[in-house]
Amino acid sequence: NKSEDVAVSGDYIYVLTDVADPTVEIYNWPNSEGELDDISLVGTITADGMANGLWIHNNTLWLARPDNKVVVYDLSSDPTDPTVLGDWVIADSATDIAVKNDYAYVTLIDAEQAMQTFSLLPDPVNPSATDLLSALDDPIGVTVRDGYLFVTTGGSSRRVLAYDIDTNPAVPAPLGDFSIIDNGWDIATRGSYLYIGLGGSTKGIQVFDMTFMLAGGSGDTNYEVYGSLISSAFPTSSASGFNFISWDESLPNAEDDIKVQIRTATSLANLNDALWSGPAGPDSFYTQGNETIIPAIVGHNGDSWVQYLVHLYGSGDSSPILTNIDINYSP
Secondary structure, X not given: OOEEEEEEEOOEEEEEEOOOOOEEEEEEOHHHOOOHHHOEEEEEEEOOOOOOEEEEEOOEEEEEEOOOEEEEEEXXXXXXXXXXXXXXXXXXXXXXXXXXXOEEEEEEOOOOOOEEEEEOOOOOOOOEEEEEEOOOOOEEEEEEEOOEEEEEEOOOOOEEEEEEOOOOOOOOEEEEEEEOOOOEEEEEEEOOEEEEEEOOOOOOEEEEEOHHHHOOOOOOOOOOOEEEEEOOOEEEEEEEEEEEEEEEEEOOOOXXXXXXXXXXXXXXXXXXXXXXXXXXXXXXXXXXXXXEXXXXXXXXXXXXXXXXXXXXXXXXXXXXXXXEEEEEEEO
């Protein structure tokens, strides 16, 4: 049946199916690194009625349901046959759920009662409500990451709402909102990226880079998170073999990075039409500043003009620094 939500815990994938057969299908993917053919169905959870949202945190699974209820399961004893721990009542029909540390955030199918926050301490099966927020439109999906909560709306507003849950996780504080190209259906984060599942006519995934925001961005004192530099065109005087590339860099922050591409041609006139390439050809990059071989198979050998393109990625709080670059060739 059609899937409504999905979550991963260890080597297990939990897929929530829709109203035609409301269950959670449990799949095993050994080591989560093998081929897709290695995935096998190993169990199901009978949802006892439709559920709209699924979340897993610390061996606990939550199902958010449209009958004003959240059901809690324990995965620790047997992830293929979860044990029901209990359930609790919410203010309205649920559309999704996200859990971060000791708080659960449940989106509701009502712009006036859009999201309800619960403290899971001391008992995650009998939590206490700490907040109830309104929103621009009916919320559909919710996700969390360190310090932030994001809600996507399914109505005409076509927005993602951002909240601060670092200052006070019991009462999410609105930070603002931004547009998406169609109705939001579901939402997830990975690293510094935000992924929006789209409904409506678009039916795709829209990806946003949050690096600048996560670094505290928007102030005049912050650096840009991306920049590029295209060099002058350099003649090698004759048909040349290109041997290796290297550069000196300083990366103050773990999120700072430098990548380089080159292009070559037999003449200056042809250089502008050449493709920027890395060690695997177009759309690849040289990523290490230490001496790296320029593979002959990429097709630069025999050319007599060269140019480089530097991509600089920053955290927003610091900037990568390039101090020298060398491209070695044999005339």
